[in-house]
Amino acid sequence: MVRPLGFLVGLGFIAALLCAIFTTPLSNEPNAAHEFHKHPRHLALSSDGLFPRWDLQKLQRGMQVYKEVCSACHSLNHVAFRDIGELGYTEGQVKSFAKGFQVPSVNPDTGEPATRDGLPSDYFPAPYANEVAARAANNNALPPDLSLITKAREGGKDYVYSLLTGFQNPPANLPKELQPATGLHYNPYFANLNLAMAPPLSDGQVTYADGTKATVDQMASDVTAFLVWTAEPKLVKRVQVGWAAALFLVIFCVLAYLSYRNIWADKKH
Amino acid sequence: MSFPWAKQYEPQQPLMKWLDEKLPLPRLVYNAVGAGYPVPRNLNYFWNFGVLAGAALAIQIITGIVLAMHYAANAGVAFNSVEHIMRDVNAGWFIRYAHMNGASMFFIVVYLHIFRGLYYGSYKAPREMVWLLGVVIFLLMMATAFMGYVLPWGQMSFWGAQVITGFFSAIPVVGEPIRVWLLGGFAPDNAALNRFFSLHYLLPFVIAGVVILHIWALHIPGSNNPTGIEVKDEQDTVPFHPYYTAKDGFGLGIFLLMFVLLTFFSPNLLGHADNYIPANPLSTPAHIVPEWYFWPFYAILRAFTFNFLWIDAKLWGVIAMFASIALLFFLPWLDSSPVKSSTYRPLYKKFFWVLVFDVLLLGVCGKMPAEQPWVVLSQIGAAYYFAHFLIILPIVSRIERPAPMPNSITEAVLAKHADDMSAAATA
């Protein structure tokens, strides 16, 4: 019974699929944006590859760019002030850095919303109280949280770096429907080419404490390195532990293989 | 049941004797995976994957219990609690990445285990029950993996839940009420997340229970082997311990090495970037894809684009996707050939490799956006998938002429060694 019934069921599915094949158009709808969309440019960082390490100077510069430029619109919800101790700051520096921020609090006498100086255990405060406020201030666009941005976008750090350095005038042959509308800015690394964020960086926008020249490319690369760290502060440790575990297992595999061969030595199989 | 020449458990120390009288648990283990279980001597490395699947299940249960100590199943904080695990919990990043990639390793191992069974005819009599229980485990795994993927409450979690529960709305009349009942709302939210968490915690233990039945059912006829010829006498077998414990130990080492490379060096390789964006019910990602182990089934789902007969395309897709797994329950009866191993089935062997290629193709189609040529390829791939099991297999098993087979496992082993020897001699 199973075989004849199965045969009929199979024919049913195949008939439905054949009809589907012959009714589906074989060409895709043209997508002009595809032609102008560019793949992200590669950004090499010390945290890449099989032997990653953090370039603390670069991360500190990146944090400065975030604080002085990006933080005006973008939150960094998952990062606490205490975390930046890992960027090479002393406990005292972390404390005074935190103190420079006002974080939401409650007035202990009246219960009214208030602010107080930040503590190391506090998180970077968000620039807007909520999504509605953020959209209202940004022409209905929502600036995304940056804590995980290098993991939350296809292309990762390369995409973030390319986007920051990719603002340009639209090419002359850009079709009219792809031209940036008012309040939008042309960027070929962005999926639909037109981005609500205005070019955020300009040469000399920040003054680096270590004397590095603050070009757009330098700032973009620094802040991207910082955002790689915020997305995964345990990255370097992870790979180090990975090496230890892998080497251990290679030795174990050799021993286990020898043991296996020994036990089977007198058996043909 | 076991072969008459199986070694008997004989406790030596008084304590073990006492235990054997009161609760013969060591005897059970001895007969199940110890020296008391005679196993064909000619198993190849593809027979490692059963034990490896068990190891993967254990890893998932252990890391999962630990993660549940820190995770909060509430739509408001679920995403943050996962990030809390990644950043603040001691070794939390390791445990979370191990659990996330452990799921992928579990599926890799189980897929190899299934295709091993298909190649060597392990689903056939007298092992039909082993196969049926295996398909039940596979279904439970898929349900567990799907609900686990919802828990981080990222964009893919949310939209995955939306799409998968949307399958049910394809059922006429009762579909929409069922969907609302499953979700406890009109879209995935707190109620859905909480019940998914509850079931995601429960199902692995159900899987473990069915695994015990799977092994029990296996021990009645004993293990299959690459020749597909049943065990005839003692020289066909070796005791499971130490022979196969040693071999599985080596296999486990290789498995763990792969697992470590994935978890520590490229933990997000098999994941999707969008799941690091918190769930947003108002904005769909440009391109929704499930986890890789669902890609072939997702391709089958999307392949049906035509309202054939009185059933609309959406319902066809959903029926076909469930049918693609459900037909595995009938496999032992669809294939009527008495020969098990593909080694002696020249025609079946060719179609087996076509099926492997077909499933890989469907996998790629499931990953790709619904654009040409992927749509037409998934339609062809899905058509072959159903044709393979429901049409080709019954016909092949009727018309095929099996190759000459050795009389016993031992004869096959000795013939192989004689070949090796003469090859060595001529060399």
Place this chain on the structure above:
Amino acid sequence: MASETNLNAGIEEGVRRRDFINIAAVSFAGVGAVAVVLPLVNQMNPSADVLALSSTEIDISAIETGQAIKTSWRKQPVFVRNLTATEIAAANKVPLSELRDPQTLAERTKVGKENWLITLGVCTHLGCVPLGAAEGEPRGDFGGYFCPCHGSHYDTAARIRKGPAPKNLVVPPYEFTSDTAVTIG
């Protein structure tokens, strides 16, 4: 004859080498298992965000003599009490030999700030919060704190005097950052 002995020795050595490899493989697996168990145990220790909350600052300017406040440090209640001269005298009058957990008031306060008694509000018996910090609560037979769970009485130096508790209320690590501010932890 000699060659036969060599052969036997070779077999014996072979057997031992074989055992050695099996033992090495199994012990290696054991070491690996322990290495994996460590993080699985360690994950239950306080996480980084919990440890970050390890110090609390309190403003004590509003606490008048004879009053006490309840605040919290590491999610545990803390009593800050501004002792009156009578209470200090009462505490100092008790001979140490009469105490279950002998300690002077001076040992439990900071030099020059003997009127500020800062203790955890956690009864050393089974962890209930004793009464006596808030206005109008019973202060027990010795004018300090009284734990209602099992009837432990603490005196004005928060030392155990009567009831089942074995120890005095714990004095947490703290320091005066100014005359009106205390940092606990």
